[in-house]
Amino acid sequence: MTEEDFKAGQILLFDKPPDWTSFQLVNKVRWLIKRNFRIKKIKVGHAGTLDPLASGLLILCTGKSTKLIESLQGQEKEYTGTFTLGATTPSYDMETEVDREFPVDHITSEDIHHATKAFSGDIQQQPPVFSALKKDGKRLYEYARSGEEVHIPTRTVNISEFEITKVELPKVHFRVVCSKGTYIRSLAHDFGKELGSGAYLSSLRRTRIGEYRIEDALSIDSFENEYLSREEET
Numbered sequence: 001m002t003e004e005d006f007k008a009g010q011i012l013l014f015d016k017p018p019d020w021t022s023f024q025l026v027n028k029v030r031w032l033i034k035r036n037f038r039i040k041k042i043k044v045g046h047a048g049t050l051d052p053l054a055s056g057l058l059i060l061c062t063g064k065s066t067k068l069i070e071s072l073q074g075q076e077k078e079y080t081g082t083f084t085l086g087a088t089t090p091s092y093d094m095e096t097e098v099d100r101e102f103p104v105d106h107i108t109s110e111d112i113h114h115a116t117k118a119f120s121g122d123i124q125q126q127p128p129v130f131s132a133l134k135k136d137g138k139r140l141y142e143y144a145r146s147g148e149e150v151h152i153p154t155r156t157v158n159i160s161e162f163e164i165t166k167v168e169l170p171k172v173h174f175r176v177v178c179s180k181g182t183y184i185r186s187l188a189h190d191f192g193k194e195l196g197s198g199a200y201l202s203s204l205r206r207t208r209i210g211e212y213r214i215e216d217a218l219s220i221d222s223f224e225n226e227y228l229s230r231e232e233e234t
Contacts, residue, residue, distance in 0.1 A: 009065030047072035056206035075210030091130035092185035
């Protein structure tokens with residue numbers, strides 16, 4: 001693969017590590033390509049943000065393939081992860097500290113499995129206030145961090161599969177297949193309310209976007225040390 005190949009357009013699958021933002025990964029890959037081919041400019045973009053605390057599949061497009069980003073973003077996604085019952089956080093995940101605690105003694109494994117039925121098909125979901133969505137030209141997390149209250153309308157998302165894979169109270173392990181625009185953090189929050197308790201998202205991994213799977217993804221190290229060097233030799 002040459003400089004011209006990257007400019008003509010490539011779809012690259014990466015396994016984003018936790019604590020990296022999606023933009024950090026894009027910037028790193030862009031820098032590596034520029035350094036490897038000694039070029040000043042190359043288009044690189046991602047097809048769907050992953051929260052910094054989440055890991056898993058992030059699709060990057062280079063060159064002319066950046067035109068495909070919108071269509072890739074629209075494909076269904078699969079996630080695995082963990083809800084922690086008995087508490088809530090303002091961000092609905094571990095980015096912020098626990099603000100309320102709830103009992104979990106009344107919750108049975110049967111209750112947990114049954115609660116998934118409330119989140120099947122088209123559902124109404126309210127995005128978290130700690131998100132990058134814009135309202136009146138301002139990111140929602142900017143309102144949240146300044147303590148301003150803001151009305152966030154609900155929107156329709158689709159949950160095509162939602163299964164509980166393991167129960168280890170207060171942790172509940174899950175797998176979800178959902179549409180574009182679904183916030184798994186909001187699903188965690190609403191799931192806790194459905195059980196008469198609180199819940200927040202304590203781990204998240206994206207495993208699939210459309211036909212693209214995490215098993216085929218590169219780490220940033222393998223891209224730098226193996227993929228680019230291998231292409232340079234050919």
